[in-house]
Amino acid sequence: MAGSDSNYQVVYRGESLTDYAPGGLVFFQRPKENGGGFWIGRTYNGVFWLEISAPVSLSQGLLYLQALNNPVTVDPKITEPDNNLPLF
Numbered sequence: 459m460a461g462s463d464s465n466y467q468v469v470y471r472g473e474s475l476t477d478y479a480p481g482g483l484v485f486f487q488r489p490k491e492n493g494g495g496f497w498i499g500r501t502y503n504g505v506f507w508l509e510i511s512a513p514v515s516l517s518q519g520l521l522y523l524q525a526l527n528n529p530v531t532v533d534p535k536i537t538e539p540d541n542n543l544p545l546f
Contacts, residue, residue, distance in 0.1 A: 466523060468496075468516075475501070483523065488513055498522065 466483040469475050475484060478501040485496040486506075495513035499506050510522065 465527070483509065485516065485519055 466485060467475065467478065468485045468487070470487045471489060475486075478484065480502050482501050483498065484501050484506070485498050488495050488497060493513060495515055496519055497508065497513055498510050498519045499508040501507075510519070514522070
């Protein structure tokens with residue numbers, strides 16, 4: 459395994475995943491003849507669960523991980539309708 463971080467692991471072509479944390483995120487690089495890119499998913503005992511159902515580029519996968527770690531919260535403001543405002 460060539461690269462790793464506390465949030466995810468990257469397994470490049472020709473390598474194998476030797477150590478994993480259950481529920482940890484892993485990028486598996488696809489062969490070039492199959493289109494390249496990465497599968498991203500979570501590892502569990504005996505299971506690799508796809509997080510995204512299609513292959514992604516490494517940059518797309520990292521943006522996905524960033525969105526997981528930094529969710530945007532929106533405070534909805536409800537505005538009462540005003541019958542005195544014209545529609546047009």
